[in-house]
Amino acid sequence: MSEDGGDFAPASDIFTEQLPYYMAIGMTPEDYWDGDCDLPIYYRKAHALRNQQRNQELWIQGRYFYDALKALAPILVAFPKKNAKPDKYLEEPYPLTQEEAAERKARREAGKKADFITKMNAWAAKANALKKEADTDG
Amino acid sequence: MAKTIRFSYNGKDYTLEYTRRAVRVVNERGFRPDELRNNTIVMVPLLFSGAFFAHHRNVPEKEINEIWEQMQNKEDLLTALGEMYSQPTEALMDDSQGNVSWSVQ
Numbered sequence: 001m002s003e004d005g006g007d008f009a010p011a012s013d014i015f016t017e018q019l020p021y022y023m024a025i026g027m028t029p030e031d032y033w034d035g036d037c038d039l040p041i042y043y044r045k046a047h048a049l050r051n052q053q054r055n056q057e058l059w060i061q062g063r064y065f066y067d068a069l070k071a072l073a074p075i076l077v078a079f080p081k082k083n084a085k086p087d088k089y090l091e092e093p094y095p096l097t098q099e100e101a102a103e104r105k106a107r108r109e110a111g112k113k114a115d116f117i118t119k120m121n122a123w124a125a126k127a128n129a130l131k132k133e134a135d136t137d138g
Numbered sequence: 139m140a141k142t143i144r145f146s147y148n149g150k151d152y153t154l155e156y157t158r159r160a161v162r163v164v165n166e167r168g169f170r171p172d173e174l175r176n177n178t179i180v181m182v183p184l185l186f187s188g189a190f191f192a193h194h195r196n197v198p199e200k201e202i203n204e205i206w207e208q209m210q211n212k213e214d215l216l217t218a219l220g221e222m223y224s225q226p227t228e229a230l231m232d233d234s235q236g237n238v239s240w241s242v243q
Contacts, residue, residue, distance in 0.1 A: 011227045012162035018230050033159040034192070036140045037226035044232060 060094060141222045143189065143215070147205050154189035156222040164188030164223075171223065174216075185219050 095101040143154040169184040
């Protein structure tokens with residue numbers, strides 16, 4: 001009790017009470033007791049960021065489960081259609097950054113362009129062969 | 139980051155700081171922040187000496203008292219020591235969840 005009769009709770013009681021929480025989020029007892037006294041602020045922020053990251057990872061994992069089940073849906077029925085086959089699963093992971101998404105888009109565009117050129121070359125080769133055959137017959 | 143007080147005395151550099159362990163030690167020695175103004179004779183030396191614990195644990199009490207006598211601006215020094223003593227406790231408070239803003243008029 002203080003001189004005015006109020007109740008005094010030493011700060012050290014609060015420190016002891018909070019220690020398990022900060023150890024649970026990765027702080028060592030040495031840092032807690034003897035380190036910079038503002039460290040708990042940054043440990044809390046880091047813990048919140050880790051939780052956000054983990055939540056994002058779990059959400060993405062849910063999407064992969066969903067995609068896998070969706071691909072299997074044609075055959076996951078009591079009476080599947082004759083010759084039913086599962087759909088193709090995702091060919092590659094979801095892009096997680098804007099850079100990955102841009103790189104993937106550029107790669108697909110380049111692939112489409114290469115396919116188009118291949119088809120055009122095949123068409124040109126076929127047209128030339130037909131023309132040559134016509135010239136020979138003529 | 140933690141507030142510190144730095145000075146030189148008799149050719150030696152000192153850094154005063156309150157860690158959570160220093161707060162616990164000074165509480166065990168009898169320091170009570172609510173009695174600082176009413177019992178200055180006892181509480182002020184405790185508050186000042188407690189700030190030595192983090193980096194200068196082995197400085198004798200006699201030398202700490204000598205240093206106190208030589209310190210300038212004792213009123214401001216006491217205010218700074220009070221803030222340093224409170225900082226370890228304040229760092230444990232998470233007020234990010236509140237939604238009431240306020241201002242000093």
